[in-house]
Amino acid sequence: MKISRIELNSEQFFETGDKYFLPHLSLDCVIFGFHDNQLKILLLQWKDTFEWCLPGGFIYKDENIDTAAARTLNSRTGLDQIHLQQFHTFGGLDRQRGKEDTKKIKNMKGNSWLLERFVTIGYWALVEFSKVVPSPDELSSDCRWWNIDEVPTLILDHNNILLKALHSLQQNLNDYPIGKELLPVKFTMPDLQSLYETILNKKLDRRNFQKKVLAMGILERLNERKLGGAHKAPFLYKFNAKKYQKAMRDGLRFGLS
């Protein structure tokens, strides 16, 4: 779902963005990926201040907020058709950039709409690490993955937003399956377990995990093993798309946490 919209350069954006976007309202995406047995999130770095922040966006005046979130996610990752989950809206009075930022940020004047107080809608998304092409936006110099436990201090309340997103993801794990979005098509049982362990931040019993996850009936074991690693070659699995979607709709109790 691509929607063609006006492209503004940074100066136009700072000065007249509020002609196109809802003022005082933004959205921020916590984009989770999984690689090397590590949970990672995508962060942006501001061009002039070098501060790190969550990839965020604004909402066109005639745009659904979920569509705006999808558009934002798409611009940062190149990905489409990703499940986005709205989890909380943040509206503290501290959600306002200091006027002194003007001095640091090129092209931004002291009366920019961006310096007003903002309420932001938080979304999280699960994406397949290897498919992402991190792309900075007009205002950013860098866009890259960070390990979840090495995230630096972020602007405003973005560290808090991240915490809430992680918590929401952990809650979600109790009621809905996870993995199809974060893992490659073919994966091993230890891969999946490692994913759960990383998100929940706790060790799980290998045998009980396998029993439970197989009982959900959303996995198919392939007649293939993952070769190349040391030690015994584990089977490869893939998700049964239909059953996975049904579980996403109807929920299931995974019983960990």
Place this chain on the structure above:
Amino acid sequence: MKISRIELNSEQFFETGDKYFLPHLSLDCVIFGFHDNQLKILLLQWKDTFEWCLPGGFIYKDENIDTAAARTLNSRTGLDQIHLQQFHTFGGLDRQRGKEDTKKIKNMKGNSWLLERFVTIGYWALVEFSKVVPSPDELSSDCRWWNIDEVPTLILDHNNILLKALHSLQQNLNDYPIGKELLPVKFTMPDLQSLYETILNKKLDRRNFQKKVLAMGILERLNERKLGGAHKAPFLYKFNAKKYQKAMRDGLRFGLS
């Protein structure tokens, strides 16, 4: 926590409200009460169109969104210090009143900021029915309780907001205790069970319910029985405030649903 704010009459509000409030952004409260073994919510009726809607409010430019929700709740119910739970933010393109409403609504001109598209933040609250003094706002002719299953067609997407709130409340029931907010200080076990049954919309086993709820360790049985009713007089209980708060913080698994 009372905050004194400017009071506007309806004409001033329609014309210049956006001087004080964040434009395009509102909040709506689903206020749950419990009475006569029925789950109820508080609804408002518009003065001129006689449409029913959720009690909503706007956010002052220098006001925290949670504070704004508390203020709104307070103006409709007279209550203070109520637990409010933000559950979802609604931002569809249909969230805009038709211009034809101008003709129906006194003092509203076609260029009012209120006719713009709004994103609204949904909150629910649990209140003690008997303590509420329903109070219409400046724009409403009526404010009263409705049984949850007799709610009429509401404006915009308010019926949908209500549905989501109810669902969120039901989910909440699995992880957090409930009752202190909705029941009088002293209540009987059948009272509490009836509350749970009503919210979950299902019958529960009397004996198992009692076992489970006592096992949570947040109740204290009093040396009193509720007299006056027919049949055997049931014991009165009250919540242990400390343990209740701890459970509200840390969560617990109630295991119904």
Place this chain on the structure above:
DNA sequence: ACAAAAGTGTTAACCGTACACCCATGA
């Protein structure tokens, strides 16, 4: 051969559910 990882099955504890009997009260 050895270490390290992966496949598989059994057992015990716990929790949820179903269910029955006795007691108090007003009609």
Place this chain on the structure above:
DNA sequence: TCATGGGTGTACGGTTAACACTTTTGT
């Protein structure tokens, strides 16, 4: 005295959690 609702305890079954042995593979 009877109908109705309330107080309490037990027994069964399923789920979860703890746990051990064998197999495979690279070094």
